[in-house]
Amino acid sequence: MKFALSINLERFSPEASMQDAMSQMLALARVADEGGFETLWTAEHHTIECTISPNPFQTLTWLAQHTDRIRLGTATLVAPYWSPIRLAGEAALCDHLTGGRLEFGIARGAYQYEFDRMAGGMPQQEGVAYMKELVPAVQKLWAGDYAHDGQYWQFPLATSVPKPLQNPHPRIWVAARDPGTFDWAVGIGASILSTPLSAPVAEIGVLAEKFRKACADHPERPRPKFMMQRRSCVYERSQDWEQIVRYSVDYGRYFENLMQNIGTVTNGFPQAVPFETVANRGNYDPRAIRDNLVFGTPDEVIPKLEVYEAAGVDQFCLGLSYNLPFELQMKTLRLFIDQVMPHFAARGRDAAKPLFAAAGA
Template sequence: MITPWLFDIFNYPFDASPGSFDAKALQDLYDWHLESWEVAEQAGFEGLFFSEHHFTPYSVSPSPNLLIAAAAQRTTKMRLGVMGNIVPLHNPRRLAEEYAMLDYLSHGRLEIGIGRGVDEKEFGREGIPMAETRPRFEEGLRLIESMLYNPVFTHEGTYATYEPTTMWPPPLDRDRRRMWITALSPQTIQWCGTNGYNIATAFQPTAQLRAVNDAYKEAAKAAGQPHGPDSTMILRNVYVGETDEEARRIAEPALNRMFGLYKEAVMFQDLDHIPDGYDSQFYESFFRPFAGDGPVYWDALIDLGIFVVGSPDTVRESLIKQAQELGTSNILMWASFGSLTKEETISSYRLLGEHVIPALREAEVV
C-alpha cells in the first residue's frame, strides 16, 4: 500500500514587499486553507504535515504547531504533524511540551517531524552559527525524547541541563514512536538509518533518490534498525487537473511563484562557499539546478519526477511508479503551492480523492 500524505506550507501569494502587506488577503488565505483540510480528509489523505520557516513570505506559518491545534478541531481522522520543527531554532523543552499537549488536542493523531534546518538567513538572524546546527539538533532531539518517554527525565548537555524533572502534561502515550526526520545530506541519511528514525526527503530526482534510500536501508540494516517501505517518505509537488493541458496551465504559474520565493528564502547565498558544518559538495549540487535568474525547465523537472502534474491518469501512474521504484510506501504531496487559489486547490484535492488515492492504497510496494 502507498500511503498518501498532504503537505501545506502557506506560500504568501500576494505582493511580498513589507509596505504592501495585505492583512485581509492573508486572513482569507488562512481561512480557506482550514476549509481545504476538511476536503483533504474527505478525499482520503492519511495525514497532514505543515512546514516551519521564519522572516519570509515563502511561508507564513512560523509557528506551525498552532496549525496542528487548529486542524485538530476541523478534522477527526487525519494524522497531524510538522515536517519539520527546526530544533536548533527552539528551546527543545518547549517543543516536547507542545508535542505532549498536541497529543491530547488531536486525540492521539500527532506525528512528530523534526529537522536540523538549512536556511542560512534564519539562523543568521537568530545569531546561531551554522556550524552549531548539527550539535544543537542532536542534543535537542535527545532532550525531547528523554522528556516524552520518561516519567522523570534528566539531561546534561552543552546547551541545556536538567536535574530530575517531570513534564506536565506527559504525552498521551509514552510508548516510543518513530519520529520523522527531514533528511537531505548523505551524513544525515546515514545517521537516521543508524539511529532508527524515519526519513522524509525532497527535491531530488527519482533516480538519485534510489541511492539515498539504499544508503539509508543499508545503514539501518547494519545497526539492526527497521528499514522497510514504511520508513521512508518522498515529497513531490502534485497538481491534478481534468487534463494534462489544464493541469500544466494552472500549475506552472503557481510553481513559478513558489520557486521565486524558495530561491530567495531557502538557498544558500553563495553556492561556491557553503557554510561550515554543511556538506559543501552535496548542497552545491542540490541547490545548483534552482539557482540563477533563468527560466525553470518544467518538462525536465517533470521528467525527473520532482513535479507530478497532469490528469488523474498521469498523476496516478507517476506516483505509483516512483513509489515502487524507490521502495517507499509514503508519498507526501505538496498540493497547494505558490499562487494556487482556493478553487484550484480544492478541485485538485477532490480529483486526487476520486481517481488517485484509492489506487495508491491498492498498489503494492516491496
C-alpha cells in the same frame, strides 16, 4: 503506499488576507480528512508570509478541532530554535489536544534568512548537530526525569509535562537527504522524511538506497516509515502543464532568496530573485519540471507515483504550498481522491489476497 498532504498558511501579497489563508487551509484539511489521506503536514517558519507558522503545534491543534481521522504532523520543526524541555512539553500537550494524532517531524532547518534572525546567524548546515542533541533529550524527557549536560543545552533533573498521550510517544520523523542523517535517524528509531526537491526522477532511487542502507546497517531497529514529498498538481487536460510549471518556477525564486539569503524581504514578503542568480538552473527547465514533479492528469500522475511505490516509499506527500491558487489546490485534491487514490487502494487489496483459494471455496 499511503498518501499525505503538505500545506501551510501562506500569503504572497499584502492584498491576500489572513482570514482567507485560514479558511483555505481549513477547507483543504477537511477535504483531505474526508478523502482518506493518512497525514497532514505543516512546517515551522518565522518572519515570512509565504509560510505562516511560528508554532506548528498551534496550527495542528486548531486543525484537530475540525477533522476526525487524519494524522497531524510537523514537517518540520527547526531544531536550533527550540530547547529540549519546551519542545517535549509543547509536543506532548499537542498530542493530547489532537487526540493522539500528532506525528513529530524535525529537521536541522533550511532558510539561511531565518537562521540570521532566529539562530544568531549560524550557518544553517550546522543545525544538524543541534538536532542530534535535541531529539534524544526530548525522548528521555518524555520517558521521565532526566538531567542533561550537552554542548548546546544544560539543565538539572526535569521531565516533560505533560507526557504524550501516545505510548511511548508520537512517531518521530527526521528530515534527511545526506547518508549521515539517514543513518543517525534510523539508529535512534526515527522514520524518514525526504524529498528529491526538483531533481530528476533518478533521485528517488538515490534516496531510497540511502534509506535501505541505513536500515540494513541497523538490524537492531524495526524498519521505520519512509515518506517522500514533491510539489504536486493534478489537472484534467494535459495541455495545462505550462501554467502549473510557471507557479513552481516562480516559487523556486522565492525559495532561492530565503535559502541563499540573496534577495530582499519587505514586511515579511520575500522578493523573487532574478533567474540568473538561482542555483542548479537546469532544474528550472519547464519540461524537466513537468516530468520530474508530480504534475499531470490522473493518468499521467499514476505511473509517476508507482516509481515511488517501487522504491519502497510508505507515504507519498503532495506538496501544494507553492503559491498555487486555492482553486487548483482544491481541484488537485478532488481529482487525486477520486481518480488516483482508488488505483493504489485496489493494488493494496490485490496484494493482500491469498495466492490460491482454499479447497472447495
